[in-house]
Amino acid sequence: MNFEYTDKSKALQKRVDDFMQQHIFPLEKKHYEFTSKNLWQHHPFLEELKGLARKEGLWNLFLPKSYGDLSPGLTNLEYAPLAELMGRVMWSSEIFNCSAPDTGNMEVLAKYGTPQQQKQWLKPLMNGDIRSAFLMTEPQVASSDATNIETSIVRDGDEYVINGRKWWSSGVMNPSAKVYIVMGKTDPKAQRHIQQSMILVPADTPGVKVVRPLSVFGNWDSPEGHGEVELNNVRVPASNLLVDEGSGFAIAQGRLGPGRIHHCMRLIGAAQRALDLMCIRVSQRETFGKSVSQYSSIRQDIAQSRCDIQQARLLTLAAADKIDRFGIKEAKDLVAMIKIVVPSMTCRVVDRAIQAHGGMGVCQDTPLAGFWVYGRTVRLADGPDEVHMYQLGRNTIKQMQTKV
Template identity: 55%
Template sequence: MDFDYSPKTKELQAKLTQFMEDYIYPAEKDYAAEMAANTAAGKRWTPLQTIEQLKPKAQAAGLWNLFLPVDTAEASGYHGAGLTNAEYAPLAEIMGRVVWASEVFNCSAPDTGNMETIARYGSEPIKARWLRPLLDGQIRSAFAMTEPEVASSDATNIATRIERQGDHYIINGRKWWTSGANDPRCKVFITMGKTDPEAAKHSQQSMVVVPAETPGITVLRALNVFGYDDAPHGHAEVLFENVKVPVDNILLGEGRGFEIAQGRLGPGRIHHCMRLIGQAERALELMCKRASSRTAFGKLIAQQTVTQERIAEARCKIDMARLLTLKAAWMMDTVGNKVAKAEIAMIKVVAPSMACQVIDWAMQVHGGAGISDDFPLAYAYANARTLRFADGPDEVHRNAIAKWELGKWAPHGSNAPVPVTRGC
C-alpha cells in the first residue's frame, strides 16, 4: 500500500480545502441564521439558500460529484472526477469537517449511494429518468430500508411486501429512518422489501425504484436525533399502502436485494467514516484552540495534564482510524469489496466510536459552550453517535469480525456471511 496520495487527489485536496476556507466556514453562521428564520416562518423544510447558492460555485470549481467511482461513471455515461475509493476518501474527510458541506458538492447521502445503485444496477430507462437529474443536483432521493416493527440490524427481518400482480408490483409496509424523505426535492425512493418469503434466506428481498409522487406513499413524521431533525433533508417514517409501480422498476431482478445492498453500502461506509474523521479533526483543532486561550485554576487549560493526555489520545485515535479506513478503501479498489469485508466492518466499528470520544473531549474543554450551538461540536456529536447505528450497529460488525477471525483457525475456514444492515 502506498501511503502517499495520488497527484490527482492532492490537487483536489488543495482546491477543496481552499473552497472550504473561502465559502463553507464563512457560511456556517448564515446556515444557522437561515435555519432559525425558516423555523420562525414555519418553513423548516424549505431548501436552504445558503447551500443552494454555493452549489454553482462548487460546479464551476470542478468539485462536483467527486464521489462517483470510475466504474460507476463508466456505467452511467457520466464523466465526473472518476476517482477510486482511496482517492476520494481524503476528500470526504475534508468535506466532513462541516456536517452539511457534502451537499454543496453533490456528495451527500443518500443520494451518493442511490446514484451508484441506479448506475450499477438500474436499467437504461431507469438511468435515463433518475440518474441524470440526481447527478445534476436537480432532484434529491430517499433510501427506504429500515422498519420500526422488526430488528432491521438483521436485514433478513425486513417485512415490507413487494408482490407482483401482472405487470406491476404492489408495495405494502412501514419504513423509518428513511433518509431524504422529508426533503421537498425528493422525487424518488429506492425501497427494499420482500418479493418471495419462501425463497432462500438471502434471496427473499428485492429493491425497487418508486417515484415519490406514486399514490399510497405517506410521510408520517420527521424523526429527531438528540433534538436535531436535519431539516430540510431529514429522516422520516413512511407508510407504503398499495403502492403500485411497473415491474420494470425493479433493480437487477427479484431476490437480488442483498447483493445490491452490499454493493451500495461498501463505498458508503468509506464515505461516512472519512467524514467522521474530518469532524474529529476539526473537533481536535477547536479543542486545542480553546485550551490554549482559556485559564482555569491559575493556568491555561492546555497546561492541565488531563487535557494534554486527551489531546495526545485524540491525535493517536484519529490517525489510527484514518489509516484503517484508507486501507479498507485501497483494498476495495485492488481486491474488491468481498475480500475487504473485514476491513470495511472494522472501520464501521472504529471510526464512529473514535469520533464520539474525540468530540466528547472537545466539548468538555469548551465547558458549557461545547454543548451549545455556538460551536459545531454538539451537532457533530449527534451525527457521530447516529453513525454507530447507520450502515449497521457496532454489535453486528463486531460479531462478523469475530466470526471471520475465528474462522481463520477453524478446520475448514469461516463461512460467516457479510453483514447487510441499514444504510443511509
C-alpha cells in the same frame, strides 16, 4: 501499503479546502440560524454554492473510477481525504453532490440500473436536480437483520404492488427527494437471502405517505430529515424493479459498502476539526493562574485524540485501498473494522473537545454537538456496532480455522 496521496488528490484537496474556507465556513452560523427556524427548507445560498462547486469541477467526486464515463476518475483512496475535508462541516458534502443517502443510491443506479432507470433517476441525481431516499428499516421488526424485512412487493400484471411501513428513511422530509429505493420481499417463501428485492418508487406515487418526521436527540436534521413512511397499495411499473426478483439482499450489501466508508471518511474530518477547535480553545483560556493548555490532563486528552484519529484514518485508507484493488467483497472485513472503530472514535474525541470547551461545547456556537450526534447515530445507521462485530468475529474465527 503506501498511502501517499497522488498529485491529483493533493491538487483536489487544496481546491476543496480553498472552497470551504472561502464559501462554506463563513456561512456556518447563517445556515444554523436558517435551518433551525425554517424546517424542511433549503437556504437559497445552498443552490448557489452547488452551482459554484459544479463550475469548479468539485462535483460527484465520490463515484469511483471503475464507473467509467460517469466518474470524475478518482479512486476511493484519492477521494478519502476530500470526504474528510467535507466532514468538517456537517452540511457541506451536499454542496459537492457527495452526500448520503444520495451517493449510495447513485452507486446502486450506476451499477444496477437499466438505461431507462439511469436516464430517469441517475441523471437528475448526478446533476443535483433531485434528491433520494433509501427505505429499508421497518418499525415492527429488528431491521439490523435485513432478512426480517416484511414489506411486500407483489407482481400484478405489468406492475408491482407495495405494502409496508418504513422508518428512519433519511431524506424523505426534503421537498427535493423525488425517488425512493424501497427494499421488500417478492418471495417470502424463498431461501432467506433471496426473498428480498429492491424497487424504485417515485415519491409522489399514490399510496406513499410520509407519516411523521423523526427527531435525532431532539434535532430534526432539516432540510433532509428522517421520516416514517407508509406504503399502502403503492403501484409502480414492473420495469422499476432493480435487477431481478430476489437480488435485493445482494444489492443492499453492495450499497452499504461505499456508504459506510464515506461516513467514516467524513467522521474523521469531524473528529479532526473537533481536535483543532480544542487546541485553539485551551490556548485561549486561563484557570488557576495558567493556560488551560498547560494542564497535563488536557495535553493527554489532546495527545490521545491525535493518536485515535490517525489510527482510524490509516485504517480507513487501508479499507479504501483494498476496495480499489480487490473490490468491496474482498474488503468486507476492513469495512466492518472501520464501521466499528471510526464512529466510536469520533464520539470519544468530540466528547473531550466538548469538555475542554466548557458550556460553549454543547451549544450552537461550535459544531461539536452536531459532530457528537453524527458519530453516535452512525453507531446505529448502516448496521449497529454489534452486528459488524458479530460478523467480523465470525469471519475471523473462520479464517483462523482454515489456517490450522
